[in-house]
Amino acid sequence: MKIIARNKKALFNYSIIERFETGIVLKGSEVVALRAGRANLKDSFVRIIKGELFLLNAHIALLNTTHAFYKHEERGARKLLMHRKQIDKLFGKVSIEGYTLVMLDLYFNAKNKIKGTLALVKGKNLHDKRETLKKKQADLEAKTALKNINRGFLK
Structure with missing residues (x-):
């Protein structure tokens, strides 16, 4: 697809x-x-x-x-x-x-x-949109932290 x-x-x-x-x-x-x-x-x-x-x-x-x-x-x-x-x-x-x-x-x-x-x-509603943005930002930060941790182990 x-x-x-x-x-x-x-x-x-x-x-x-x-x-x-x-x-x-x-x-x-x-x-x-x-x-x-x-x-x-x-x-x-x-x-x-x-x-x-x-x-x-x-x-x-x-x-x-x-x-x-x-x-x-x-x-x-x-x-x-x-x-x-x-x-x-x-x-x-x-x-x-x-x-x-x-x-x-x-x-x-x-x-x-x-x-x-x-x-x-x-x-x-507006508060639902804000929650979506907060969740998206938290997921992005968690993914970045995991990426940085993995890079530390590889070196």
Whole structure:
């Protein structure tokens, strides 16, 4: 599994409830741009419109070798592929319980198809974000201390 793009901001701003694998409907120029690693999911989000999932505000850059006729919208809506029962389940949770749908990453699967990880998330409060930062800093300090200890034994 080769990761094309990851939404790091979503992991900081939201607590993940559940993850799903989705397919994505793309044009040829979008696939070529994704193979070149020209994608950004930073401000993207997912909406359910008329019973279908759409990835909105995801940026897939144009390549300068793309023919003018085959160009795509850089921030256009892209349809996501999931089973109807899963979409209905997600729609119920989003509308009633106040969850949000966010795309966490895009990747190539074993068959070299572009897939995405869709997450059902709930927004974090400010104190939760602070706790996340403190934990991240403590883990970094512990890892650095272990690294320094190991270096002392090797010399």
